[in-house]
Amino acid sequence: MDSLHIELSQNLKQKPEPSALGFGQYFSDHMFMMEYSLEKGWHDPKIMPYGPIALDPSAMVFHYGQEVFEGMKAYRTAIGELVLFRPDMNLKRLNESCERLSIPQVEPSTLLQGITELIKIDASWIPSGEENALYIRPFIIATEPCLGVRASHTYKLMVILSPVGSYYPEGIHPVSIYVEQRYVRAFRGGTGAAKTASNYAASIKAQEDAKQSGYSQVLWLDGVESKYVEEVGSMNVFFKVNGEVITPALSGSILAGVTRDSVIALLKSWGIPVSERKVAMEELVEAHKQGLLEEAFGTGTAAVISPIGSMKWGELELSIGGGKTGKLSKKLYDTITGIQRGQLDDSLGWRYRIE
Amino acid sequence: MDSLHIELSQNLKQKPEPSALGFGQYFSDHMFMMEYSLEKGWHDPKIMPYGPIALDPSAMVFHYGQEVFEGMKAYRTAIGELVLFRPDMNLKRLNESCERLSIPQVEPSTLLQGITELIKIDASWIPSGEENALYIRPFIIATEPCLGVRASHTYKLMVILSPVGSYYPEGIHPVSIYVEQRYVRAFRGGTGAAKTASNYAASIKAQEDAKQSGYSQVLWLDGVESKYVEEVGSMNVFFKVNGEVITPALSGSILAGVTRDSVIALLKSWGIPVSERKVAMEELVEAHKQGLLEEAFGTGTAAVISPIGSMKWGELELSIGGGKTGKLSKKLYDTITGIQRGQLDDSLGWRYRIE
Incomplete structure (x- = not known):
């Protein structure tokens, strides 16, 4: 692999207000780029x-x-360290995604170097504020100029950085969900x-329809029987039923979320029963009837933990936890963000310190 | 709508050999472009x-x-006319696709004007040669610079032109097909x-796997039961069984092909029974056993008619029509291309003359 070439910007942008x-919506001063060709493989990494x-x-x-x-996200801890959260998981998943899409895999260490150098250069873009972070978006696109339907022979990998606030304008706050049947x-x-x-x-069309009906997100059901829960919006989903936490098993149509994995690990470490299995909507309705559907939440890098306050399924409207953020949801949010921001002990080794 | 602005190229390219x-892989000297914003709608059409x-x-x-x-494709007829084939169908389908993807629809007459003006300007790019044509690729992309998952607020519509030969290097020639089960x-x-x-x-991964096993295309089965035929490669698919022609009905996961529609109309006009319904792989195997699976072919704008010479389904290998192009496949190919190229009477009104 060629060594990393760096060209610094001569026109630094004005940074947005951390509160807005x-x-x-905003992007930092630099980006990482790397090219792929059949002859050279991945080459010419540059910032x-x-x-x-x-x-x-x-x-x-x-x-x-x-x-x-x-x-992914980068954070600055209270003592000034730059940290990432489990970047190895993202790099591994990127290559798994490449495999499915017939895109040539990337050497994780090369990409991680590119990402960390980019963050060091644009470290001043990590916004202050408790719910803010620097969002990191690596992506690979097929660039060959040809209309035949086949795998491209050339690709461009890029990493861009965006200072972000809370994914939902309302912050950690229960959202109402529309269970999608169409x-x-x-x-x-x-x-998947x-x-x-x-x-x-x-997903965009369903999401728009849900928004127009006053719901924040869509709950996706399986494509075969339209019976089993898969994801919520672009997040994994968890339910606490009678003290046990359940989440759909990774069936091949569900994203293996890094936050999902972290939530499962934390629950296990706390001795809370957690199971990965099929979750039928009917089971949730039954639990709700009996007063046993205690909490529900989505998990993802952008929102971390997003509590679900209600679910609309056909004619049924299930209110969960009185529309308030559940205790466990809050504890998971506080713990994960606490680890990410260096406020809590990192006994699971999830923080990755940059330099 | 603003009027069409035209800026001609000062550097005309050298044209590729019609035989190669x-x-x-090649693109003409000009392109059509139009922008969308929430404030202005579709605006600023230009070549x-x-x-x-x-x-x-x-x-x-x-x-x-x-x-x-x-x-779509543009042809030059023997008497020098520039023609398109049923462009109204493509423009209608484009807007149906827009609806599914939450993209703002386009006024068909504006786009058709853009396409026809572009073709007139680049008419010298219509290649000579019986199987050659000028392929037309209209497309719309979301351009808003934002990482939120929602419909974009800005779009770019483009039309590019590519002189093309036969989609398959072998021309109209039976291909071997791999029935995809994974x-x-x-x-x-x-x-869909x-x-x-x-x-x-x-589809790319399956297509690559099939190619590596020596098959030209993948036959897709339905996603629920993996029993019923849907499409072949990026084409619709037809089977002639005991004198009747059958093709999968438009179920919501199958593209409503313009060539598919044309084939059905021609068969009806010839008094050949044709039915649009579910087609199970098991039914085809049974027909093959009895010697009643007479022909199979894919239909699409790129290849027009692509005969299927054999199908591999699990351990079974079904040879169809002795690996030769069937009579009906050939007649459909000759009729559709004959109409497209102005060699046959256009009693169904499918040719659209430019100017």
Whole structure:
């Protein structure tokens, strides 16, 4: 691999107010880029000023969606350290997504070096504020200028950084969920386990319909029987039923979330029973009837923990935990963000210190 | 709508040899472009020299695949007319795809004007040669620089032109097909009926695996039971069984192909029984056993008619029509291309003359 080339920006941007960040609207001064060709493999890694990229209009990504991405966050701890949260998990998953999309895999250490150097250069973009962080978006796109339907012979890998606030404007606050019965996000034999554009493209319409009906997110059911819970919005989903926490098992159509994995590990370490299995909507309705559906929440890098206050399924409207954030949801949120921000002990070795 | 602005190229490219075109590898001298914003709607239609487009690396199309496209062909008839084949069908389908992907619809007459003006300007790019044509690729991409998962507020519509030869290097010639049992292309409640990047992204891996095993294309089965035939490669599929032609009904996960529609109309006009319904693999195997599976072929704009010479399903290998192009397949190919190229009477009104 070539050594990393760095070109610094001569025109630093003005930074947005930490109180008005939103999600993914602002981008830092630099970006990381690397190219792939059949002849050279991944080559020419560089950090350069953030700016537009030029692509041929026939570039395959515009037509056949050969694309994968990741989402991570960088934090500055109270003692001034720059840290990432379990980046090894993201790099591993990126390569798993590549495999599904027929994209050549990336040497994790090369990409991690690119990401850490980029963060060091743009460290001043890590926003202050308790719920703020620097969101890291690595992604790979097929760039070959050709309209044949096949794997591209050239790719571009990029990493861009965005100072973000809470994913939901309301912060950690229970959201109302619409259980989707018409549209399906992913399916056995499809790309649901990969972090790729396709899964999100298919979800936008349902998400819009839900918003228009006053719901924040969609709860996705399985594509075969439309009976079993899969994900919520672009997050994994958990339910606390009669003291036990359950989450859909990784079936091939569900993303293996890093926050999902962290939640399961924490619950186990706390001695709380947790099981990964099929979760039928009917089971949840039954538990709700008996007063045993105690909490529900989504998990993801962007929102960390997103409590679910109510679910609308056909004619049924299930209110959960009186519309308040559950104790366990709050404890998980506080623990994970506490570890991420260096306020809590990192006994599980999840913090990755940059330099 | 603003009037069409035209900027001609000062550097015309050298044209490729008509005998060495391949598919979608060369592009003409100009392209059509139009922008969308919430404030202005679709605006600023223009024809300009073909060349790279610049997009922010956070442009939504790179991350969440909000994209739709179309495929059409322009021909020059023996008497020198420029013609399209049923462009109204493509424009209608483009808007149906837009609806599924939450992309704002386009006024068909505006787009058709853009396409026809572009073709007139680049008419010299229509290649000579019986199986050659000028492929037309309209597409729309989400361009808003933002990482939130939602519909973009800005879009770019483009039309590019590519002189193409036969989609398959072997021309109209029976191909061997691998019946896919592991991967699924599309599914009920997904985007299978839309012409959008997602469906193709999900297909590339299966296609590559099939190629490595010596098969040209994948035959897709339904995502729920893995029993019923859906499409072949990126084409619709037809079977002639005991004198009757059957094709999978449009179920929501199958593309409503323009060639598919044309084939059905021709068969009806010829008095050949044709039915659109579920087609189980087991039914085809049974028909094959009895010697009644007479022909099989794919249909699509790129290949028009692509005969299927054999199908591999698990341990079974079904040879169809002795590996030769069937009579009906050939007649359909000759009729459709004859109409497209002005050699046959256009009693169904499918030719659209430019100017």
